[in-house]
Amino acid sequence: MSFQFGTGQTQTAVSLMPHNLDDCVREMALVEQKQAAIDILEWRLDYWQTPATLLTAAHQIVAAPQPVILTLRTTHDGGLADPAVYLDRYTPLLSAQIGDVVDIEWSLPEAVRKAVSALARANGYQVLLSHHDLKKTPDNLTLQKQLAAMHATHPDILKLATTAQSNDDTTRLMALTQSFTHNHTTPLITMAMSEFGLASRIFGGQFGSAVSFGYLEHPSASGQLPIEQLKGLLTMHQN
Numbered sequence: 001m002s003f004q005f006g007t008g009q010t011q012t013a014v015s016l017m018p019h020n021l022d023d024c025v026r027e028m029a030l031v032e033q034k035q036a037a038i039d040i041l042e043w044r045l046d047y048w049q050t051p052a053t054l055l056t057a058a059h060q061i062v063a064a065p066q067p068v069i070l071t072l073r074t075t076h077d078g079g080l081a082d083p084a085v086y087l088d089r090y091t092p093l094l095s096a097q098i099g100d101v102v103d104i105e106w107s108l109p110e111a112v113r114k115a116v117s118a119l120a121r122a123n124g125y126q127v128l129l130s131h132h133d134l135k136k137t138p139d140n141l142t143l144q145k146q147l148a149a150m151h152a153t154h155p156d157i158l159k160l161a162t163t164a165q166s167n168d169d170t171t172r173l174m175a176l177t178q179s180f181t182h183n184h185t186t187p188l189i190t191m192a193m194s195e196f197g198l199a200s201r202i203f204g205g206q207f208g209s210a211v212s213f214g215y216l217e218h219p220s221a222s223g224q225l226p227i228e229q230l231k232g233l234l235t236m237h238q239n
């Protein structure tokens with residue numbers, strides 16, 4: 001499936017964070033229960049702890065109607081995965097063509113990014129290139145250079161998550177989002193993490209951000225709203 005990001009209405013995503021098959025069954029039941037509010041599933045593979053049942057869980061997840069983003073979030077970008085095993089952990093799923101989009105972290109060595117991207121594209125995935133600043137929202141010039149460098153590698157989708165230490169940080173990120181999306185066609189997802197960043201999750205779409213993440217049971221990042229509340233807010237101000 002070639003999923004279309006940035007088609008107008010802000011799309012919602014939830015992160016699935018199962019450790020094992022039991023978690024997977026429980027979370028997928030919640031997805032079905034809340035599916036009117038969920039446009040995209042992100043499978044946070046860094047939580048998975050039972051390699052022997054990975055593909056069993058994978059088939060349960062991709063049986064849902066929503067497109068699936070595979071995300072192996074490393075410790076560098078706020079997740080649990082060891083960057084050293086990045087390609088090895090992605091390979092079995094990418095080779096089995098599980099899911100639709102693969103999240104690749106900008107912070108990884110270029111050779112690793114290129115290897116995962118090549119495997120993904122050879123198996124029909126869209127490549128989502130992501131970067132997370134867990135401490136701050138850099139100055140505007142740094143943000144512009146960061147996005148320009150990521151965009152120059154020609155991903156299908158870009159994602160930039162910063163940490164807002166003030167309302168001004170969030171305002172700056174949304175202004176950057178508007179400027180970038182007015183000048184480029186590559187879909188962009190941005191969010192300011194923390195309680196200061198809430199406006200980016202609700203109003204980010206007005207500035208061009210294609211997707212907003214809410215939570216199913218527990219937030220996968222600071223500042224997320226429950227998915228049904230998020231969907232309600234997005235629907236209210238986008239109609």
Ligand SMILES: O=C1C[C@@](O)(C(=O)O)C[C@@H](O)[C@@H]1O
Nearest residue numbers: 015071161191193213220221
């Ligand atoms: O990159 C992102 C965005 C995110 O960090 C957020 O702030 O909503 C949540 C992560 O699970 C996801 O992979």
